[in-house]
Amino acid sequence: MQVSTALPATPPRIGRLAVQVGLAFALAMGVAGGIAFLAARYQLMQEADDALAHESRKLILKGYPNDSATLAKRVIDRRAQKILASRGHIVYGPDGRLLADGLDIPPLPDGYAETIYRDHSRKWHQGRALSLRLPDGGRLVIVEHSEVDATMREMMLIGLIALIVVGGLAGVTAAWVLTRQIAQRLDLSVGAADAIAQGDLSRRISLDGLDGIFATQAGSLNHMLDRMEQMVRSQRQFASHLAHDLRTPLTRLRGLLQAEAEAHAADRPLLDKAERECRSIIAIFDSLLRLSEIEAGRRPTAMAPLALDEAILDVAETMEPVIADAGSRLALAPLPPATVLADAGLVQQLLVNLLDNIALHTPAGTQASVALAVERHEATITIADNGPGILPPERERVVRPYESGGATRRDKSMGSGLGLAIAQAIMRFHNGALELVDNRPGLMVRLRFPVSS
Amino acid sequence: MSAIRVLVVEDDPAIAGQICHGLMARGYATDLAASGEAAFKACTGGQFDAIVLDRMLPDTHGVELLGRLREAGPVPAVLMLSALGSVEDRVEGLVAGADDYLAKPFDMSELSARLVAICRRGGRKTEDKAEDNSELGGDLTVGRLRLESASHRATFGTEAIELNRKQFSLMAYLMRHADKIVTRAMLIENVWAYSFDPATNIVESNLSRLRTRLQVLGCDPIETRRGEGYVLRADLCK
Numbered sequence: 151m152q153v154s155t156a157l158p159a160t161p162p163r164i165g166r167l168a169v170q171v172g173l174a175f176a177l178a179m180g181v182a183g184g185i186a187f188l189a190a191r192y193q194l195m196q197e198a199d200d201a202l203a204h205e206s207r208k209l210i211l212k213g214y215p216n217d218s219a220t221l222a223k224r225v226i227d228r229r230a231q232k233i234l235a236s237r238g239h240i241v242y243g244p245d246g247r248l249l250a251d252g253l254d255i256p257p258l259p260d261g262y263a264e265t266i267y268r269d270h271s272r273k274w275h276q277g278r279a280l281s282l283r284l285p286d287g288g289r290l291v292i293v294e295h296s297e298v299d300a301t302m303r304e305m306m307l308i309g310l311i312a313l314i315v316v317g318g319l320a321g322v323t324a325a326w327v328l329t330r331q332i333a334q335r336l337d338l339s340v341g342a343a344d345a346i347a348q349g350d351l352s353r354r355i356s357l358d359g360l361d362g363i364f365a366t367q368a369g370s371l372n373h374m375l376d377r378m379e380q381m382v383r384s385q386r387q388f389a390s391h392l393a394h395d396l397r398t399p400l401t402r403l404r405g406l407l408q409a410e411a412e413a414h415a416a417d418r419p420l421l422d423k424a425e426r427e428c429r430s431i432i433a434i435f436d437s438l439l440r441l442s443e444i445e446a447g448r449r450p451t452a453m454a455p456l457a458l459d460e461a462i463l464d465v466a467e468t469m470e471p472v473i474a475d476a477g478s479r480l481a482l483a484p485l486p487p488a489t490v491l492a493d494a495g496l497v498q499q500l501l502v503n504l505l506d507n508i509a510l511h512t513p514a515g516t517q518a519s520v521a522l523a524v525e526r527h528e529a530t531i532t533i534a535d536n537g538p539g540i541l542p543p544e545r546e547r548v549v550r551p552y553e554s555g556g557a558t559r560r561d562k563s564m565g566s567g568l569g570l571a572i573a574q575a576i577m578r579f580h581n582g583a584l585e586l587v588d589n590r591p592g593l594m595v596r597l598r599f600p601v602s603s
Numbered sequence: 604m605s606a607i608r609v610l611v612v613e614d615d616p617a618i619a620g621q622i623c624h625g626l627m628a629r630g631y632a633t634d635l636a637a638s639g640e641a642a643f644k645a646c647t648g649g650q651f652d653a654i655v656l657d658r659m660l661p662d663t664h665g666v667e668l669l670g671r672l673r674e675a676g677p678v679p680a681v682l683m684l685s686a687l688g689s690v691e692d693r694v695e696g697l698v699a700g701a702d703d704y705l706a707k708p709f710d711m712s713e714l715s716a717r718l719v720a721i722c723r724r725g726g727r728k729t730e731d732k733a734e735d736n737s738e739l740g741g742d743l744t745v746g747r748l749r750l751e752s753a754s755h756r757a758t759f760g761t762e763a764i765e766l767n768r769k770q771f772s773l774m775a776y777l778m779r780h781a782d783k784i785v786t787r788a789m790l791i792e793n794v795w796a797y798s799f800d801p802a803t804n805i806v807e808s809n810l811s812r813l814r815t816r817l818q819v820l821g822c823d824p825i826e827t828r829r830g831e832g833y834v835l836r837a838d839l840c841k
Contacts, residue, residue, distance in 0.1 A: 397686040398615060401708035405621035408711060412628075432708055433800065440799060443691075467769045468795065471808040499799045506802040569802060 168325040175321020176314045183313035187306050194302070195278065198294045199262050202280035205237065205292050210282065218242065218288025222249035225290075237294055238269065238277075244287035253293060255279070267293050276303075335364040339371055351379040386442045393435040393442075400435075404428045437568035444496065444575045452493040458529055458599065459485035459522055461497050466520055469505040477514025478535075480505070483521035488529040490599040492580055500576045503569045504533050504595055512537030516592075529599045536592040545586040549574045606632040607722055608650065612642040612668070613657045613684070618707070622655060625711035631718070639663030646672055651679045653722050655714070658685035658696065666699040673700060680721040682714070693798070712831040716784040743778045746840030748822055750774055759822040759840075769794070770813045777825060777835040786832035 209224050210216050222241040229239070229251070241250040254268035258281040265279040275295055282290045338355050345353040354375060355368040407428060411421040466482050473480040501520075508518045518535040540548060549570045570584075577584040577597060585596040609631050613619040616637075623633045634649065636642035639660045646654065658665040665683055672678045683701035685692060696704040702721040705714060743750040749758045755771040756763050766774060772794045777785060787806045791797050795805070810825065810833060817823045824839035 394686050397707045398618070401686070402615070402617045402621070404708045405618065405625075405711070409621065409624070428708075436800060464768070467767050468805055468809060471812040472803045472805050475808045475811070476803075495796075495798050498797060502797070502799075502801050502805070509803045 167329050168322050171325030172318045172322030175324070176318030179313045179317025179320075180310055183310050187302070187309065191302060194296065198278040198296050199280070201237075202262065202278060202292050202294050205294075206280055206282060206290070209239070209290065209292075210284075216284060217286040218244060218249055218284050218290075221284060221288070221290055225250040237292065238267065240289075240291040240293070242289040242291075244284075249288070253291075255291065255293065258291060265293065332364075335360055339368060342371070342375075346375065346378075351375065351382055383446075386446050389438055389442045393439040396435060397432075400428060400432055404432075434568070437572060440499075441568055441572050441575055444572065444579050452495060453491055454494070455489050456492040456494050456497060458488040458490055458492075458497070458531065461494065462501065462520055462522060462531065465498060465501040465505065469502065469509070473505065473509050473518060476509040476512075478508065478512060478516040478518060480508075481517065481519045483519060485522045486524050488522055488524045488599075488601070490529055490580070491602055492599065496576045496579060500573050500597065501531075501533075503573050507569055508533075508535050508537070512592075524601070527601055529601050531597040531599070532594060533597070534589045534592060534594040536589065539588060539591055539593040540586060542588070549584065549586070606630055607652045607718070608632045608634070609718065610634050610636060610642065610645055610649075610651045610654045610679075612636045612639070612654060612660065612665075614638065614659075614661050615657075621711070622714065626655075626715065626718075629711070629715050631715075637661075639668045642668060643671060643675075646678075647675055653680040653682065653718050654678070655718070656681055656683050656701070658683055658692070666695065669699050669701065680718075682717055682721060684709075710786075712784070713786050713788055716786045716832055717789065719783050720780060720785070720789065743775055745778050745781045745824070745835065745837050748778070748824065748840040750778060757817070757820060759820045762820045762822075764816050764820050766813070766816060769809060770816060773809060773813055777833065781835045781837045781840075784828055784832045784834050789832070 209221060209228070214220070218241055225239040225241055238253045239251050240248065240253050240255065243249050255265060258265060258279055260281055260283060263279050263281065264276075266274050266276055267279075268274050278294045278296055280292045280294075282292075284290060338360070342353045342355045354372045357365055357368055357372075360368055404425060407421055407425045411418055411425065414421070462485055463482070466480060470480045505518070505520075508516065512518075512535055516535050516537045518533070518537075521532045521534075523530045523532070573595075574584045581600050583596075583598045585598070587594040587596060607630075609626055611619060611622050611626070611633055613622060613635070614637050619635055619637065623635055626633045634645055634651070636645050639662045642654075642656070642660075645651075656665045656669065660668065665685070669678070669681060669683075678700070681701045681703075683696040683699075683704045684707060685696065685704065686707045693704045693706075703717050705717060742752060747759055750756075750771070751758070752771075752775070755766050755768065757766055757774060758764075773790065776790065776794050787804070788800075790806045791800070810827075814823055814825055817825070822840060824836045826834045826836055828834060
């Protein structure tokens with residue numbers, strides 16, 4: 151059984167989200183880059199094709215003979231007129247003989263096509279070609295050198311990689327910034343939720359710096375907390391009012407029983423018994439009242455630095471004769487100094503309650519011990535005995551109000567059954583934890599107090 | 604010696620009856636006031652040694668009445684009664700000037716013992732017996748029994764024993780209230796300063812340990828009064 155302790159204060163974590171968003175960004179950038187590249191390339195191809203069509207209209211003239219021999223002549227003339235560095239012309243005769251120019255080019259189908267060719271420089275180039283069949287069965291091929299296209303192809307890989315890398319980085323950064331912002335806003339609610347888990351129902355999420363869905367969410371959480379606080383308060387008030395209101399009739403009852411006991415000595419045993427019962431009802435109400443007082447955290451002013459070692463020593467001094475009278479023994483381990491922020495009165499009650507339990511619920515001859523250990527962020531008091539212990543399924547039960555150890559109880563009229571529930575409430579009040587552990591044999595109660603640095 | 608005069612301020616007739624009856628049976632002279640107004644009149648008109656004051660009255664609050672009485676003149680010892688048993692309420696009652704605070708329900712013997720403890724007249728009776736310099740860091744003496752506060756030692760004649768802190772405080776309280784009954788609850792509140800009721804009888808166990816220690820000294824003046832409490836008898840310290 152363990153009472154939830156304060157959550158460790160970790161900075162808001164973003165987790166895998168940034169990487170995932172980064173990858174998605176990179177993929178999107180890659181696809182967008184690819185599409186842009188293809189579109190640009192298609193545009194360039196169109197332009198090249200337009201140029202080829204334009205050139206073909208300059209060579210194949212309507213109303214004039216357009217046989218291969220004439221075209222060969224026209225090509226040679228045109229080439230003589232101006233230098234068309236980026237364009238080549240080839241004219242084949244009907245028999246396939248080369249009539250004009252001499253680009254080295256593989257056979258091409260009719261119409262526009264991608265091709266490679268080799269000119270006088272003996273270097274292969276990439277280009278766009280238009281192949282036209284002539285009326286005499288010859289063929290005219292116009293080749294447009296497209297350096298841009300070639301460069302683009304080379305650049306495509308580098309461009310895509312660059313896009314993906316930049317996209318990925320931008321994605322991770324954007325996601326990181328966004329999630330950080332979200333985490334910071336959510337952290338406000340986490341802080342409030344932690345405080346509430348520790349019993350501070352008065353905490354609310356500040357709406358400063360929140361907008362949109364975050365403000366709405368914080369607002370509705372705050373509203374929920376208002377309702378919860380109200381409900382818890384009214385429940386506690388009910389419990390303490392019940393305890394208060396029943397005190398007056400119990401006072402009368404007890405007074406009557408005492409008066410009767412004094413007047414009728416013969417009936418004393420019965421009246422004494424009734425009075426004892428009355429006393430135990432009062433004890434339960436007192437404990438209930440105390441429990442609600444602790445749970446409501448109504449004594450925050452009592453919090454002060456407390457030397458746990460001295461508090462233990464003080465209670466052990468008081469409880470040692472009690473445990474000795476029960477036929478058992480209480481040993482105290484050497485206590486290291488430990489200071490915690492605590493309510494001294496509550497710590498006293500905590501230790502007395504737990505040592506009371508040993509005196510009441512373990513058989514004579516039990517060996518009990520109290521020890522204190524100090525770590526960096528925690529001081530742990532261990533109260534152990536070698537008595538009959540508590541079975542694991544029972545351990546959770548006994549810290550709930552109105553349930554106690556049962557089998558080993560010697561006197562049903564002793565204790566309110568709220569001892570461990572009060573002990574647990576006290577630990578919760580101190581943001582600590584109460585753990586019931588098997589001492590093999592017996593029970594070990596560990597009380598873990600946070601040590602503020 | 605005339606009886607101690609107590610004004611009981613309580614509006615619940617059954618409880619008021621019990622208190623008056625119980626106190627009269629123990630030799631007190633009692634007057635009853637069922638409201639704050641009646642209590643104010645009775646108190647300013649008559650001479651009382653103590654007031655048993657209920658915290659909640661039909662016309663006023665016990666704390667307010669106490670304030671009014673203080674303005675009007677010297678106030679006798681006040682024992683405040685309340686159905687509220689929380690620590691806060693106790694503190695509020697004591698801060699308001701009550702000499703002691705008792706939560707309902709209570710034993711008549713508890714009420715009686717506390718009245719004796721706070722009563723000015725009751726207090727003077729033992730002055731000649733217990734020499735109390737403990738407030739000044741000095742020692743406490745009852746007869747030949749001496750309690751040294753610096754060393755936590757108890758001496759009787761030539762014998763001496765050392766007491767632990769709890770035994771010392773217990774002894775000191777008993778000596779300061781020599782010849783008066785001190786109840787278990789009074790010891791829990793004043794020696795242990797516990798604001799809760801332990802499930803075990805820590806007073807009995809610690810007292811019996813103290814008595815065992817005192818027997819070594821050859822002086823065992825503490826008596827258990829069944830159903831009432833404990834008395835340190837000054838005549839047994841001679």
